[in-house]
Amino acid sequence: MASLGLSEREQAGCRDLLEFLETEELMALTDTITNRLVHPESRREAIHAILVYSQNVEELLKRRKVYREIIFKYLAAQGIPMPPSSEKHLLIDRVKQYWSGQLTTHASESGDRKPHTQSHGEREKSLQDDIHDLGEEFCQWFFELLNSQHPLGVKSEERWGPEHFWEDAKMKFCYNTLEKNMEEYVGSEMVSLRLLSLVKEEYLLFNPNLHANGLKCAMSRHGLVLVAVAGTVHRDNTCLGIFEQIFGLINCPLRENTWKIKVVNLKIVGQNALEPGMQIEKPSIRYEPNQLQELYDGKELTVFEPQKF
Template identity: 50%
Template sequence: MSALSQLELNGCRKLLKLLPADDLLTLKDTVTNRMIAVESSREAIEAIITYSQNSEELLKRKKVHRDIIFKYLTIEGVVVPPNSEKQQLVKRTLELWSSGNNSVNDNNPGHSDKSGDGLADLTELGKQFCQWYFHIFNSQNPMADQPAKEWGPQHFWKDVRLLILSYTGEQQKEEFHGAELVCQRLLALVEEERLVFCPNLAHPGMQCFSTPHGLVLVAVAGTIHRDTTCLGIFEQVFGLIRAPMDGNSWKIKSLHLKIKGQISREKLPEVTYDVNEMLQLLM
């Protein structure tokens, strides 16, 4: 019988939900030697998990295709090279489940900061912010197979500014002002265009700086996906300022989003801006 940890159980359930119904039933028959009858996909998933020896064995099954694991990691916000082989994806998934990081707090990280100004460890602050932001952002995608988290203008300053530069063919530039408009434009990327943004949270995929005036700059690079297709890369710079009247949480003051259609299959996306360039982008 299965001896999976709770993290592995949760992860396996989410991953198996991505399988087509026919593949799911075939996998159930293989794992259970056709000894278990089921009446729904949910029952099939539970049978597969119960009769799998371990999570690695399950991930290596033929019906758990490479594209399914890639899509699962994408939904979980894990950046992997688009040309990764199934063996590499299995290894990365097992690392995710063993690390305990596949459960992201839905609260703005600033709300949980009880000591000082939260700037003692800028890298950790930036990582927590990105995990929080992209988790709720990507959950708005109707294909994400997870309940949509609370997304709205409350996460932005009222005078927030968004600039989007797109290099997918000919260059396009869009600019938006105000929490409502910025929130709606960003939402359209994931809800209507069905994009998923996967940040690379390891240096140099993410960098953070602070200014003497209380502005924190978080820059992050990553890949953009639709379903199992990697469409390109992005580089995003956030300007964060604390909101003393709102629990002293960090709110987004400005955003700069650059999207490129080109994909490097040799390495993960990296931040290309230095701190002065970031400040200029957000002015």
């Protein structure tokens, strides 16, 4: 059965893009588009129904269940890099250009007639580079803003507050000085206030290591951007120890170029609790990006124990 409004090339592109959705999400999208008149029994049937009942590409891609992150991942897989902060409508425009043949990819410029010339490894590297750039930009913003709350810090024009966190944000804070301690907080207000108190009341300053192995980033299947960063903790002119912090970021649908914090895992280890031979000059993250993905790829977003230094 032919599609009501999609060309053959658009249908092929939509099939590839929809494969990035989970089966549960595909079924929900089918219900929305067909007004629950079609009951597919497989992913293939769901995708077919979506293509048949979609009037045009823009209508389909603007659906809420076709997340911005899905379109971003699809473009990255085709070897078409976009800034990670790109708004959804810009990603849709780029997809439409690609499917209409107006977009010249790097592959076309090199003389290869096949549109998919990047190997799987190359596509993964391109996507990973974009996510890493986002993570680095986020860390620069976050720690500059947090440190500016120190009584003697350089004040920032931007306000620190719960608006930078999702309402159901979670934080796990582990610190090991003379003994191990653990605190947990739930809610944007509580998470925001606890982080603020570390700087404003306990006079701590965070110096992240954004080079080498000090920063590692990944994206989960559901579009959660994971940023793991290590660094040193200071008070006045004294280095107190090292920290490891892992953020889970989700793009705000109301302001699509804004990433808000869903999860925070912070671990601080004082110098007197460091393992023998531990170098404090260049604290590093021991998680690999694929390990970060595995930790957050479950159906439920969980808070996990930061890896031991």
